[in-house]
Amino acid sequence: MDVPELLEAASLLVPEEIATENDITVNDIWDYLTKDEWEVALGLLEELGDVHPLPFSFWESLATAAEQMRLEESAAWCHWRGYETRNGIIRADLTLRPGTEARRQTPISGAGVLRPMWNIGNRTATGEPALSIALLWVELTPFLEPGGRASVRLAPLDPSQWQHLQPNQVITMHEDRSVAGTAVVLEVHRPTATPSP
Incomplete structure (x- = not known):
């Protein structure tokens, strides 16, 4: 499918009554699509996806459209x-340790590139902390x-290890054996339905 077809397919999955904070609805997006303003339509569809849970196929259509438009950050x-649709959402308030106290001296990328280890309370058979990657x-x-x-x-690599997380739980981030940051869990949402393929 080409970009307009992908955006149209995604638009068809959005309930008509859903609106963004600025009262943008899927009907507004159709106007942008008829004017070939695909990047604007993509951005507004992403916003609508933040308002109401939408199926995996919605996010995959948007990702493919973004890739075809070479919008790498939107695609990512x-x-x-799409991953969160299938596996649930985990949000936290993270504070990194200062460079004077930790190994990391450079900023971390915000766009889902870093795969640190986390102490989320799991233990090995010998009672040692079992770190999990996300x-x-x-x-x-x-x-x-x-x-x-x-x-x-x-985004945990093994979501089953993270099922016990609760809001206000404190977890620690590790890039080696030392603590790189501390996070307080803000939200945990399990997948709400069986995602579409």
Whole structure:
């Protein structure tokens, strides 16, 4: 499918009554599609996806359209949201340790590239902490500096290990044996329905 077909397919999955904070609805998106303003339509569809849970196929159509338009960050975000549709959402408030106290001296990328380990309370058979890996997406900023603080989204490589997480639980981020940051869990949402293929 080409870009307009992908965006149209995604639009058909959005309930008509859903609106963004600015009262944009899927009907407005159809206007942008008829004017070939695909990038605007893509951005508004992403916003609608934040208002109401939409199926995996919605996010995959948007990701493919973004890739065809060479919008790498939008494509990465839509793939991320597709993952969350299938596996659930984990959001946390992360504070990195300052560069004077931690190994990391450079900012981390916010776009889901870093795969740190996390102490989420699991233990090995001998009682040692069992660290679990999750990709990290920093919200509303392209980078997080050492010592910085931001809301983040986590995408566990093995979501079954993370089922016990609860809001207000404190977890720690590790890039080696030392603690690189501390996070307080803000939200945990399990998948709400069986995702479409």
